[in-house]
Amino acid sequence: MNDYIRRALKFFIYMALVFFIVLVAIPIISGSQIGPLSDIFGDQRSRILLILIISYCFIYPFVAFVKMKRHLNGSFEQNREFFDKAFETYNYVKTLDTPEKLVYRKKATAGKILQFYEDGITVLPQENPVIISGNRKFVLRIYRMIDQLLIKNQQ
Numbered sequence: 683m684n685d686y687i688r689r690a691l692k693f694f695i696y697m698a699l700v701f702f703i704v705l706v707a708i709p710i711i712s713g714s715q716i717g718p719l720s721d722i723f724g725d726q727r728s729r730i731l732l733i734l735i736i737s738y739c740f741i742y743p744f745v746a747f748v749k750m751k752r753h754l755n756g757s758f759e760q761n762r763e764f765f766d767k768a769f770e771t772y773n774y775v776k777t778l779d780t781p782e783k784l785v786y787r788k789k790a791t792a793g794k795i796l797q798f799y800e801d802g803i804t805v806l807p808q809e810n811p812v813i814i815s816g817n818r819k820f821v822l823r824i825y826r827m828i829d830q831l832l833i834k835n836q837q
Contacts, residue, residue: 689743692798697735747800749815750825755832758807764835765805768827772820774803782808 709715723729754761769776769786778785784805788794794801803816803824814821 685747686743689747689800690740692800693742694736694739696798697739701735746818747816748818748821749813750821751809751811752814752825752828753811758812761832762807764828764831767831768824769803771827772823774824777802782806 723732758765765784766776773789774786775789776784777787784807786803786805788797788801797817800817801820803814803820806813806815814825
């Protein structure tokens with residue numbers, strides 16, 4: 683639940699920053715005159731748009747973050763090299779390595795900043811099947827890479 687709240691608030695701040703840039707910063711830079719914000723948000727359509735955006739901010743963590751189960755032929759320790767190779771391929775570095783949890787994070791600082799430091803992928807090797815959790819897009823990439831490496835190894 684703490685992850686959900688943290689992610690929702692980060693995304694809400696991100697959306698507020700984008701709207702500030704679009705509604706305030708760009709008109710100031712371009713030399714346009716800014717009207718009062720009551721003119722912008724006084725319209726019914728603007729209120730509905732604002733409500734939809736706020737709703738999306740609280741739905742986003744459910745949509746963007748997943749936990750996927752990965753079945754392995756054998757134990758995690760027998761297949762650990764494939765996990766390490768898959769993460770290495772996508773420029774991830776192991777930041778935590780305990781028997782019950784592995785955490786990988788991106789190497790590039792720019793990528794971390796753009797993702798609000800939500801770039802970590804967690805692997806729970808003690809579970810059967812192994813659980814991989816994190817941002818949906820990156821977890822799916824890693825998942826597919828592990829599939830490819832396991833298939834290549836079987837041939």
